[in-house]
Amino acid sequence: MKHKGIPDETIRRLPVYLRGLIFLQEGGQDRISSSKLGDFVGVQSWQIRKDFSYFGEFGVRGVGYEIKKLIDGIKEILKLNKVQNAALVGAGNLGSAILSYPGFELYGFNVTMAFDNNAKKIGKKIKSIEIMDVSKLDILKKKNVRLGIIAVPRSEAQEIANALVKAGVKGILNFSPCYIMVPKKVKVMTIDIAGYLARMPYYTLNG
Amino acid sequence: MKHKGIPDETIRRLPVYLRGLIFLQEGGQDRISSSKLGDFVGVQSWQIRKDFSYFGEFGVRGVGYEIKKLIDGIKEILKLNKVQNAALVGAGNLGSAILSYPGFELYGFNVTMAFDNNAKKIGKKIKSIEIMDVSKLDILKKKNVRLGIIAVPRSEAQEIANALVKAGVKGILNFSPCYIMVPKKVKVMTIDIAGYLARMPYYTLNG
DNA sequence: TTGTGCATGTGAACGCAATCACAAGTTCGG
DNA sequence: CCGAACTTGTGATTGCGTTCACATGCACAA
Ligand SMILES: NC(=O)c1ccc[n+]([C@@H]2O[C@H](COP(=O)([O-])OP(=O)(O)OC[C@H]3O[C@@H](n4cnc5c(N)ncnc54)[C@H](O)[C@@H]3O)[C@@H](O)[C@H]2O)c1
Ligand SMILES: NC(=O)c1ccc[n+]([C@@H]2O[C@H](COP(=O)([O-])OP(=O)(O)OC[C@H]3O[C@@H](n4cnc5c(N)ncnc54)[C@H](O)[C@@H]3O)[C@@H](O)[C@H]2O)c1
Numbered sequence: 148m149k150h151k152g153i154p155d156e157t158i159r160r161l162p163v164y165l166r167g168l169i170f171l172q173e174g175g176q177d178r179i180s181s182s183k184l185g186d187f188v189g190v191q192s193w194q195i196r197k198d199f200s201y202f203g204e205f206g207v208r209g210v211g212y213e214i215k216k217l218i219d220g221i222k223e224i225l226k227l228n229k230v231q232n233a234a235l236v237g238a239g240n241l242g243s244a245i246l247s248y249p250g251f252e253l254y255g256f257n258v259t260m261a262f263d264n265n266a267k268k269i270g271k272k273i274k275s276i277e278i279m280d281v282s283k284l285d286i287l288k289k290k291n292v293r294l295g296i297i298a299v300p301r302s303e304a305q306e307i308a309n310a311l312v313k314a315g316v317k318g319i320l321n322f323s324p325c326y327i328m329v330p331k332k333v334k335v336m337t338i339d340i341a342g343y344l345a346r347m348p349y350y351t352l353n354g
Numbered sequence: 355m356k357h358k359g360i361p362d363e364t365i366r367r368l369p370v371y372l373r374g375l376i377f378l379q380e381g382g383q384d385r386i387s388s389s390k391l392g393d394f395v396g397v398q399s400w401q402i403r404k405d406f407s408y409f410g411e412f413g414v415r416g417v418g419y420e421i422k423k424l425i426d427g428i429k430e431i432l433k434l435n436k437v438q439n440a441a442l443v444g445a446g447n448l449g450s451a452i453l454s455y456p457g458f459e460l461y462g463f464n465v466t467m468a469f470d471n472n473a474k475k476i477g478k479k480i481k482s483i484e485i486m487d488v489s490k491l492d493i494l495k496k497k498n499v500r501l502g503i504i505a506v507p508r509s510e511a512q513e514i515a516n517a518l519v520k521a522g523v524k525g526i527l528n529f530s531p532c533y534i535m536v537p538k539k540v541k542v543m544t545i546d547i548a549g550y551l552a553r554m555p556y557y558t559l560n561g
Numbered sequence: 562t563t564g565t566g567c568a569t570g571t572g573a574a575c576g577c578a579a580t581c582a583c584a585a586g587t588t589c590g591g
Numbered sequence: 592c593c594g595a596a597c598t599t600g601t602g603a604t605t606g607c608g609t610t611c612a613c614a615t616g617c618a619c620a621a
Contacts (some may be wrong), residue, residue, distance in 0.1 A: 360580095361577070362577090362578095363577085363578060363579090364578090364585060398579085398580080400579085400580065400582095401578095401579070401580080404578090404579080413584035414586080415585065415586070415587060416585090416586055416587030416588060416590090417587060417588075419588090554566075
């Protein structure tokens with residue numbers, strides 16, 4: 148492993164920086180200071196400098212950072228240089244939105260396969276991706292897909308996770324509001340949308 | 355009861371506990387130990403005890419926690435006792451999924467209004483909620499809606515946020531992958547779905 | 562060449578959260 | 592009433608991440 152001892156929080160911020168930098172680059176800029184970037188992405192400038200410093204000297208004192216160099220550097224750290232294929236399980240409301248979303252490409256992701264257990268959906272296409280029978284999940288192994296996205300009802304989530312693991316998946320992005328048990332070598336990230344909402348009143352209702 | 359000096363991380367975990375406890379309660383249980391609950395929601399038992407201890411003595415030594423008492427306690431802390439109305443802006447792919455989602459009710463939320471700027475969508479209904487013209491956002495003030503959900507393209511997000519703030523919103527849940535500037539009194543939570551995905555290779559690709 | 566302005570990189574200090582270890586309390590069987 | 596088996600609550604400790612302050616370095620003008 149090349150990059151040791153890097154705070155997880157730093158890793159969490161890197162995609163934020165990357166997104167901002169790509170946007171700035173598209174706007175024609177090729178250089179930026181930590182404080183300008185900080186204003187743009189909503190992070191303090193010293194935090195940005197500290198984060199970048201974990202990976203060596205990215206910038207030039209007195210001048211700033213070269214945007215292209217930063218983008219390449221972050222992509223390398225996050226290992227986003229190779230295109231990653233992902234598979235979606237559960238082509239319902241949320242699943243369909245994800246299948247139609249073009250924004251994952253920015254980071255080099257392709258959602259290339261979709262699965263469901265509803266006979267009415269199997270065989271249909273969403274954005275050129277054909278929905279397959281969930282019992283055929285094993286095909287992921289053959290197609291070398293290493294990322295799974297779970298968008299099935301909570302009651303099914305653990306079972307689907309088991310199937311994904313058996314199909315050789317290394318990472319799971321889970322939208323079901325529940326804890327999912329997997330072998331240690333598999334990384335699960337759960338996005339609990341309702342959980343975000345649930346904290347709102349605590350912060351906004353004063354009294 | 356005043357809750358000062360509580361770690362933000364504790365607040366973040368409370369919805370997780372709440373969700374698990376409600377599920378256990380539906381299963382007919384009325385008591386649980388910190389370690390059993392921990393196994394169920396994926397948190398260490400001492401962490402759970404520590405979290406609860408910030409709010410006084412919720413449990414009984416040697417016995418465990420009474421589920422109903424915990425649920426009521428957490429709801430009070432998070433101020434989830436009153437039903438909260440929320441408004442969605444951007445009835446596209448993601449927005450439609452959110453409008454159709456019944457799971458927010460668990461925490462006492464109702465998405466009661468939806469807005470868009472696309473003439474073809476205005477007037478249509480999704481799950482009995484009529485999509486209104488985004489230029490009518492001011493109506494939130496009258497209807498006493500204090501939460502906004504942003505699901506518009508990134509380029510529009512800041513503008514919509516400004517309009518929401520002007521309409522009296524106190525909290526914004528933002529799905530657009532960008533930083534949003536608001537007055538300090540308004541709480542913004544951004545859920546960057548692609549950002550989660552972007553961190554996957556770092557954790558799963560070894561080498 | 563020197564001075565001024567600007568921006569990075571980082572050791573050190575600080576603060577918050579995770580983790581530990583155990584005292585204190587409860588239950589139950591006999 | 593006693594002892595064994597549990598389980599909570601919390602002070603103490605450790606670890607991690609944020610924040611600060613400033614030394615270091617580049618650019619440019621005169
Ligand atoms: N829609 C939202 O806004 C939202 C918000 C927060 C969380 N979530 C969570 O995301 C998940 C999906 O939500 P949704 O709104 O898309 O639900 P949905 O009911 O619209 O879609 C679920 C899909 O999963 C499929 N499915 C069910 N069991 C399956 C199985 N065993 N194998 C394969 N496919 C199966 C169904 O056929 C359906 O197409 C749920 O866990 C939900 O709690 C959704
Ligand atoms: N779909 C996903 O899976 C996904 C994933 C990650 C992030 N996001 C983000 O969520 C947001 C919405 O994504 P989506 O896939 O639903 O996009 P979408 O294009 O399907 O929907 C956007 C909706 O917003 C409406 N809109 C545009 N400008 C508006 C304005 N000024 N006022 C009111 N309404 C307006 C459009 O008419 C459309 O209905 C985007 O910012 C996207 O980056 C989506």
